[in-house]
Amino acid sequence: MSKTIAITNQKGGVGKTSTASAIVSGLAEKGYRILAIDLDPQGNLGFCLGAEIDNSPTVYELMKGAVPIGQVIQSNGTVDIIPSNILLSGAELEFNHLGREYLLKNGIAPVRGNYDYIIIDTPPALNILTVNAYTATDNLIIPMIPEILSLLGISQLRETIDLVKNIYNPKIEVLGILLNKYDKRRLLTKDVEEMAEIIAKELYTKVFDTKIRSSVTVAEAPAHGESVYQYSPRANSTRDYRMLVEELISQKGMKLDGEEKQ
Numbered sequence: 001m002s003k004t005i006a007i008t009n010q011k012g013g014v015g016k017t018s019t020a021s022a023i024v025s026g027l028a029e030k031g032y033r034i035l036a037i038d039l040d041p042q043g044n045l046g047f048c049l050g051a052e053i054d055n056s057p058t059v060y061e062l063m064k065g066a067v068p069i070g071q072v073i074q075s076n077g078t079v080d081i082i083p084s085n086i087l088l089s090g091a092e093l094e095f096n097h098l099g100r101e102y103l104l105k106n107g108i109a110p111v112r113g114n115y116d117y118i119i120i121d122t123p124p125a126l127n128i129l130t131v132n133a134y135t136a137t138d139n140l141i142i143p144m145i146p147e148i149l150s151l152l153g154i155s156q157l158r159e160t161i162d163l164v165k166n167i168y169n170p171k172i173e174v175l176g177i178l179l180n181k182y183d184k185r186r187l188l189t190k191d192v193e194e195m196a197e198i199i200a201k202e203l204y205t206k207v208f209d210t211k212i213r214s215s216v217t218v219a220e221a222p223a224h225g226e227s228v229y230q231y232s233p234r235a236n237s238t239r240d241y242r243m244l245v246e247e248l249i250s251q252k253g254m255k256l257d258g259e260e261k262q
Helices: 016-029 044-048 059-064 086-094 100-114 128-136 148-155 157-167 187-202 217-223 236-250
Strands: 003-007 034-038 080-082 117-121 139-144 173-179
Touching: 003 016, 003 128, 016 034, 016 044, 016 117, 016 139, 016 217, 016 236, 034 044, 034 100, 044 217, 059 086, 059 100, 086 128, 100 117, 100 128, 128 157, 139 148, 148 187, 173 187, 217 236
Parallel strands: 003 117, 003 139, 034 080, 034 117, 139 173
Antiparallel strands: none
16 A cells, blocks of 8 residues: 655745655655645646646546546656646635545545555645645645744644544654755754754654755756756755655655565
8 A cells, every 4th residue: 555645834935845846756766656646726746747737637626526537647757646726726615515525535545556655745724625635645744944934834733633633534643844945054943943843742743854955956946847856966955855755765654565574
């Protein structure tokens, strides 16, 4: 069975999509079978991975039940992608029927066995799309940046995580908090890092050992249609993302069944 990870934070600008894209590409580089799901109406993850966003069925049609999942999945030759677009922005009003929290989980159920890892990029909000992501996944990664407002966003996630855990998905766990745009020279960074450790304990998780340093590479790579590993393999952020992937797959419970037996 595949391992599923949702990248989440209700605050925007913390590097959710960059993190999702880097994890997807890093795992694929290691030979794993990957499905990337873009659950953000902005469609940025699909764009980063080279998906057709505007003229093809997306996760919106899948969650509506309008098309089977086979018609929604695209491939860039390395990973499979379920893209998103602006049509998904009306989900809160449109998906208002009983069982709406399970739309994504039920939609991807037929193909879960086809992949080693499924990575879900979530919107910067605590809405029905986020709840769908939490219900469909067993693992969360929470990116943040070394700023106080970023910390406040994390603390507000707890209610939603607890709600989903108590009602929809008792298996959900937070794998860790990831510090993005990290610069240890800044005085505020140390203070925020200490506060992140406190919040991590409250979420029964940890702050990842790997920190992602600031780099223009992260912003430039999608514009060139490449992953950070292809675009600038020696950049600090690229090296950091490689270390993150290694740390991720070495965690307890994240190895695949055959690997855990080795």
